[in-house]
Amino acid sequence: MKSFNYKTSATIQARDILKFSLNKQTALVLILLLTVWLGIDEVYAQVQGDPNQTILETLIKWTPLMFFGPPNEFGGFVLNITVSFIAMAMGTFMGLWVGIGQVSPNNIIRRSSWLITQLFRNSPWLVLLFYFMLLLPYTVEIAGTRYDISGWTKATFALSLPIMANLAEIVRGAINSIPTGQWESAQSLGFSRRQILWQIILPQCIKRMIPPWMNWYCILTMATPLISILGVNDGMTLTQHALAAEARSEFLIPMYLWLMTWFFIYSYPIALYTQRFERRFTITN
Amino acid sequence: MNTNTWDSTQPIVSLKDVHKSFGDLEVLKGITFDVMKGEVICIIGPSGSGKSTLIRCINALNDIQSGSIKFQGQEVHDPELDKLELRKKVGMVFQQYNLFPHKTALENVMMAPIKVLNQNPEEVEKTARALIRKVRLVGKEDSYPGELSGGQQQRVAIARSLAMSPHIMLFDEITAALDPETVKEVLVTIKELAAEGMTCILVTHEMGFAKELADHIYFTDNGVIVEHGPPNEFFNEAKDPRTKEFLSQIL
Numbered sequence A: 001m002k003s004f005n006y007k008t009s010a011t012i013q014a015r016d017i018l019k020f021s022l023n024k025q026t027a028l029v030l031i032l033l034l035t036v037w038l039g040i041d042e043v044y045a046q047v048q049g050d051p052n053q054t055i056l057e058t059l060i061k062w063t064p065l066m067f068f069g070p071p072n073e074f075g076g077f078v079l080n081i082t083v084s085f086i087a088m089a090m091g092t093f094m095g096l097w098v099g100i101g102q103v104s105p106n107n108i109i110r111r112s113s114w115l116i117t118q119l120f121r122n123s124p125w126l127v128l129l130f131y132f133m134l135l136l137p138y139t140v141e142i143a144g145t146r147y148d149i150s151g152w153t154k155a156t157f158a159l160s161l162p163i164m165a166n167l168a169e170i171v172r173g174a175i176n177s178i179p180t181g182q183w184e185s186a187q188s189l190g191f192s193r194r195q196i197l198w199q200i201i202l203p204q205c206i207k208r209m210i211p212p213w214m215n216w217y218c219i220l221t222m223a224t225p226l227i228s229i230l231g232v233n234d235g236m237t238l239t240q241h242a243l244a245a246e247a248r249s250e251f252l253i254p255m256y257l258w259l260m261t262w263f264f265i266y267s268y269p270i271a272l273y274t275q276r277f278e279r280r281f282t283i284t285n
Numbered sequence B: 001m002n003t004n005t006w007d008s009t010q011p012i013v014s015l016k017d018v019h020k021s022f023g024d025l026e027v028l029k030g031i032t033f034d035v036m037k038g039e040v041i042c043i044i045g046p047s048g049s050g051k052s053t054l055i056r057c058i059n060a061l062n063d064i065q066s067g068s069i070k071f072q073g074q075e076v077h078d079p080e081l082d083k084l085e086l087r088k089k090v091g092m093v094f095q096q097y098n099l100f101p102h103k104t105a106l107e108n109v110m111m112a113p114i115k116v117l118n119q120n121p122e123e124v125e126k127t128a129r130a131l132i133r134k135v136r137l138v139g140k141e142d143s144y145p146g147e148l149s150g151g152q153q154q155r156v157a158i159a160r161s162l163a164m165s166p167h168i169m170l171f172d173e174i175t176a177a178l179d180p181e182t183v184k185e186v187l188v189t190i191k192e193l194a195a196e197g198m199t200c201i202l203v204t205h206e207m208g209f210a211k212e213l214a215d216h217i218y219f220t221d222n223g224v225i226v227e228h229g230p231p232n233e234f235f236n237e238a239k240d241p242r243t244k245e246f247l248s249q250i251l
Helices: A002-047 A055-068 A076-101 A107-121 A125-135 A151-177 A180-188 A193-230 A235-246 A249-284 B051-058 B083-089 B105-115 B121-134 B150-162 B180-195 B207-213 B231-236 B241-250
Strands: A139-142 A145-148 B013-022 B025-035 B040-044 B066-071 B090-093 B168-172 B199-203 B216-221 B224-229
Touching (some): A055 A076, A076 A107, A076 A151, A125 A151, A180 A193, A180 B083, B040 B207, B051 B066, B051 B090, B090 B150, B105 B121, B105 B150, B180 B207, B216 B231, B216 B241, B224 B231
Parallel strands (some): B040 B199, B090 B168
16 A cells, blocks of 8 residues: 555656646747847847837737738738648548558559559658649639639648648558457458448547647648748738838848747647647557 | 258358468368367367467458368358358457457447447347346446456457357457466356357367367367367377377376
8 A cells, every 4th residue: 555655646746747847848948939039129129220110019010911911811820820720631631541542452542542642742842832833723613603713722732732641651550550450350240341440440540640640730830831932922921021011131030030939839839739649648558 | 042051950160171371381281170059169289280270261361272161051262252241140259359449348349239230229238238247247348448357358359259149159269368367267258158059169278178168179280180089089099199299298
């Protein structure tokens, strides 16, 4: 009984230390960011030639545009997040099927899934963006009605493809990581292949797929400013516009840092949660 | 399928000259035997002699190269065979239990009758609870496999197979991964099954168990049946030197 108590208190201690280190980590990063910000303010307070507008005032002035896009238009940082959401949803859906395709008993399905995966996993994202920007039409006609395909729609589709390929690999890996005994015992109970996959194998895969899935979401979100090269009004493009309008080179670093901070504040909690999930997964296993 | 004239006076399982290879390695080199309804058959022999492969062929988990395996008069070694239909009637329990880890003990037992046989979930639950009682696991219905001991998991696996009301049960070294004390609790369950008249084919290393329970013992080595007979005859009057050597090492 005594040793048991000792053991539980040790576990609690370990958990507290973990929590503390996590908090310390967060605090360190925040302090670092703050230091950089203060440092910049300091520097610009000195070099500022035109006293009409401080860096802070300029940032505040441009923030609505950079964050929400031009009035009555879809854009800015919000567009980056929207693109990341939709591309992730599409990539997850397609990646699931392509991943399942890679373990299909049908030769043609298996090989084509493998080919698709390799193709999009090993292409630079920017090249894919350019490619689909040029490949996809600007308008489509469905049942007599013309629909415009906006730049960001194309860009979203292009970004979903490498996500699809990488998630397909994660799905394939997860399926293969389930012991063959699970397949055999289910087979011997009369389950069909499809039932085994959807009711027995994939539910067991979800837990081990969540951390890499979240990780890819972060990577995708960080990659969304790439679409600015294609003339989409995302946060990056609008920051460039703001800088061009100001025509003050000393604002270059703080403006981009401001944008970067939003991305950081958005992604960092996800990264922390990913770590926590991973740790919990390794403990329960 | 109506041409099937099998009745229970004929062997429920009948193997004739079964050959099975993995690539160049021939693991079964002409196996022939019959199992009657209600019989308990033990297959013993050194590791790697093809015992597990042999019983996995009976429910078509492994295919064979030549020969014939008949279950209730129906050819198993037939590309046209509906394997899913066959497996509904042939239960199998594995050495590694292979319970579904994301389901509770009760859900493990209930899953196949609901999803495969499309039975009414409420009735399935009643049967499943009765089966859990039968394998002496009352109170463990809501435990996940990870929370159960090896012997308990194996008994859930037996209940899971029985939930399909199979006509025959295959046991593939089901006590090999258990420690000696838990082996007993699993063997008791099988003993009860046999007493109820369930046809059982066991691959086992439990000689005492085989001696006590088996109607017929087959000794395999190197992919052939070296010797067979009722337990008394087999254990006391073994003729083949390979059988003698094996028994002297085990007993």
